[in-house]
Amino acid sequence: MATIYKEFTVDAGIASAWDALRDFNAVHRRLAPGFVIECQPGEGSRTVTFANGMVAHELLVGIHEAAHRLSYTVVGGKASHHMASAQLFAEGENRTRFVWITDVMPDALEGYIAAMMTQGVEVMQRALGGAPEKPAG
Template sequence: MAHVHKEFLVDSSPSHVWAAVRDFGEVHRRLAPGLVTHTRLEADVRVVTFANGVVVHELLVDIDDEARRVAYAVVGGSLTPKHHHASMQVFADSAESSRFVWITDVTPDDLASPIAEMVDQGARVIKQTLETAATQNN
């Protein structure tokens, strides 16, 4: 099983970052606008459409407000790995800065590279979106 780990700092408060991350159905607006063009919820499954046309169905596994962690698994769509489980977690770096940790486990192993590219692109967009929103709210 391949493992993709992405960690980055966001110049925004942990509470602001967590509010966006935990809003499971609003990825296209609050986390990755442009990269994600549409999101809709069907019970506990999030249907995500990416700008490149890929559509994935992500099962919500857990939202843990205390740990500031969301976990989800791909269960269908146009990208159907044998196994895909991911989590996003927000840690306080300071009162106005957050450490964002995104971990993905995927099989088959040959999907690690394209998943890592999507995670890298997603991290850049998420960081920019959260920091821009924080600046606009001040």
């Protein structure tokens, strides 16, 4: 099983970042606009359409308010297993660290999922309040 780990910070307080993250059915408007272009709510689920045309059916596994953590799984599609979580950590009054982890099988999907997550990080960082950080060098 491949594990993909993405971490970034935003110039926003944890309350506003959490309000956007926990709004499961507004991912296309509040968290990742332009990366996710459509979201159809279901009963404890959503069907999301990405800008590249990929469609995924995601089941909400849980929302942990105190830990600022949301977890979901993708069902159907090419992955035999997909489990993801996103968790926020306060880094002072107006800065939040965002940790997004996805476990996926088969391992052959790692590169594709990692590339999509990299795109998602850039969009989420802008949407939540901070431009992507420039690499050193």
